Amino acid sequence: MNQLIRLLEENSRLTNAQLAVMLGTTEEDVAQQISRYEAEGILIGYTAVVDQERLDKEYVEAYIELRVTPQRDHGFEEIATRVAAYDEVKDVYLMSGGYDLAVIVTGTNFKDIAMFVAKRLSTLDSVVSTATHFLLKRYKEHGVLIDHTELDERSV
Amino acid sequence: MDYQTILSKRVQQVKPSGIRKFFDIANEMEGVISLGVGEPDFKTPFAIRAEGIRTLERGKTWYSANAGLMELRTEICRYLERRFGLSYEPKSDVFVTVGGSEAIDLCLRALVDPGEEVLIPEPSFVCYTPLVEMIGGVPVPIETKAENQFRLTKEELLEKVTDKTKVLVLPYPNNPTGGVMRKEHLEEIAEVLRERNIMVLSDEIYAELTYNGKHVSIASIEGMKERTVVVNGFSKAYAMTGWRLGYAAGPAPVIKQMVKIHQFAIMCAPTTSQYAAVEALRNGDESIEKMATEYNMRRRLIVNEFNRLGLPTFEPEGAFYIFPCIKSTGLTSEEFCEKLLFSQKVAVVPGTAFGNSGEGFIRVSYSYSVNHILEAVERIRKFLETL
Numbered sequence: 404m405n406q407l408i409r410l411l412e413e414n415s416r417l418t419n420a421q422l423a424v425m426l427g428t429t430e431e432d433v434a435q436q437i438s439r440y441e442a443e444g445i446l447i448g449y450t451a452v453v454d455q456e457r458l459d460k461e462y463v464e465a466y467i468e469l470r471v472t473p474q475r476d477h478g479f480e481e482i483a484t485r486v487a488a489y490d491e492v493k494d495v496y497l498m499s500g501g502y503d504l505a506v507i508v509t510g511t512n513f514k515d516i517a518m519f520v521a522k523r524l525s526t527l528d529s530v531v532s533t534a535t536h537f538l539l540k541r542y543k544e545h546g547v548l549i550d551h552t553e554l555d556e557r558s559v
Numbered sequence: 560m561d562y563q564t565i566l567s568k569r570v571q572q573v574k575p576s577g578i579r580k581f582f583d584i585a586n587e588m589e590g591v592i593s594l595g596v597g598e599p600d601f602k603t604p605f606a607i608r609a610e611g612i613r614t615l616e617r618g619k620t621w622y623s624a625n626a627g628l629m630e631l632r633t634e635i636c637r638y639l640e641r642r643f644g645l646s647y648e649p650k651s652d653v654f655v656t657v658g659g660s661e662a663i664d665l666c667l668r669a670l671v672d673p674g675e676e677v678l679i680p681e682p683s684f685v686c687y688t689p690l691v692e693m694i695g696g697v698p699v700p701i702e703t704k705a706e707n708q709f710r711l712t713k714e715e716l717l718e719k720v721t722d723k724t725k726v727l728v729l730p731y732p733n734n735p736t737g738g739v740m741r742k743e744h745l746e747e748i749a750e751v752l753r754e755r756n757i758m759v760l761s762d763e764i765y766a767e768l769t770y771n772g773k774h775v776s777i778a779s780i781e782g783m784k785e786r787t788v789v790v791n792g793f794s795k796a797y798a799m800t801g802w803r804l805g806y807a808a809g810p811a812p813v814i815k816q817m818v819k820i821h822q823f824a825i826m827c828a829p830t831t832s833q834y835a836a837v838e839a840l841r842n843g844d845e846s847i848e849k850m851a852t853e854y855n856m857r858r859r860l861i862v863n864e865f866n867r868l869g870l871p872t873f874e875p876e877g878a879f880y881i882f883p884c885i886k887s888t889g890l891t892s893e894e895f896c897e898k899l900l901f902s903q904k905v906a907v908v909p910g911t912a913f914g915n916s917g918e919g920f921i922r923v924s925y926s927y928s929v930n931h932i933l934e935a936v937e938r939i940r941k942f943l944e945t946l
Contacts (some may be wrong), residue, residue, distance in 0.1 A: 408850070413929075421933075424860050425856035425929075426856065536750050549784075555593075557598055557600070558582060558596070
């Protein structure tokens with residue numbers, strides 16, 4: 404993989420100057436590469452990896468399987484875009500296999516999310532069925548092990 | 560009991576390692592951030608660990624042949640050929656040791672009689688001098704210079720060669736300086752040695768961590784294979800320090816004597832580690848390169864940061880250390896390290912731990928994550944402002 408992208412994926416707070424040194428190139432070159440990746444829609448955002456449970460005890464996430472009837476001409480696009488429009492929805496993916504759309508929904512408690520699914524998602528015309536799975540514990544997020552403060556066991 | 564009279568005089572006279580002294584203090588302190596260690600921060604690639612586990616599950620827990628599993632020796636020879644163009648016979652020219660360290664010890668013991676001289680370029684890793692002393696040999700330091708990026712030059716070598724010179728230790732890529740010897744530099748050294756009965760102990764444990772080009776072994780230089788024992792191992796290249804596995808490759812008569820000592824003192828290297836190492840050599844080239852790429856990025860970053868701190872740091876082309884010059888602070892290496900540790904809680908190693916010519920320098924390891932390195936640099940910046 405491209406080394407610049409890999410470095411940014413790991414830590415997007417490195418400055419262009421630091422990135423340039425690490426890659427053995429100039430700051431201008433890094434800036435140019437980043438602009439190009441942004442323009443091409445390859446770099447689409449910079450985010451923090453947050454341990455939500457630690458930050459906010461009232462945080463619940465659920466993984467919803469949606470089975471939908473694809474629409475003539477539009478396939479899954481229309482329903483996927485519609486589902487994605489809700490603020491409660493964090494991610495939407497089209498899947499192969501036993502169901503069609505994977506939807507990740509966030510909320511403050513189980514009931515909220517259950518109600519959101521019942522009221523907003525299952526009522527959509529093309530939705531055939533839903534199955535809600537609540538996330539209980541996170542072990543790894545964006546490649547980072549969570550709650551896993553590994554001590555450097557090497558003798559100093 | 561008066562142990563001083565009981566203990567061997569020779570052993571008592573050997574000075575303890577200068578690296579440990581600082582670390583014993585650092586280990587007692589809270590919140591210390593270290594740039595001190597001499598081992599990879601990567602874990603052994605999982606496929607290699609899994610192979611060790613698999614053989615344990617199958618109960619492969621016996622001694623191996625003294626010289627090591629034939630399978631492993633064969634893979635080592637293939638590796639040396641593939642990576643460095645060296646050709647050795649698995650049966651007679653190679654054997655497996657408990658880390659590169661054992662191979663260094665055995666090589667010296669097999670070659671050096673009491674009173675004979677061993678040339679040791681400095682700064683260099685702490686083990687050579689004590690090991691020579693313990694067999695009654697005479698360590699002869701050769702002070703290499705910062706302006707030569709701590710390479711050994713022909714002139715420096717010639718100055719120290721005598722009738723009693725038996726072995727030249729060639730520790731490149733170098734710990735602590737990060738200096739390397741390229742082909743043209745090795746040619747110069749070979750020129751001096753080809754006409755003499757001096758053996759080279761080439762410690763190439765950091766060979767895979769060579770940047771801006773590939774590592775060249777002195778054994779691949781014309782006429783040098785017959786007078787060189789190559790020491791290498793799995794610790795640095797494959798992040799396998801705790802497995803304790805290394806090897807030596809060289810002329811059959813030398814290897815034969817080394818194996819004899821090994822057989823009496825050690826029996827064989829850990830069998831589990833040997834099986835894991837076979838996997839490492841068969842499928843590990845990609846892991847090596849991945850880790851080397853990572854080190855290389857950190858290397859460029861840390862050299863840049865230290866130069867920006869105003870501590871002149873030449874660009875090291877090997878291992879995972881930089882060797883910044885701290886003379887501008889007016890402090891000795893030891894003072895610098897001590898003050899830095901107590902005021903900002905950053906642990907680095909004084910250059911003098913690696914020989915007198917390390918005075919005025921410190922060894923800084925970049926075997927750490929980028930964030931760790933940047934945090935330590937920030938603390939050193941604060942420290943320098945208080946001077």
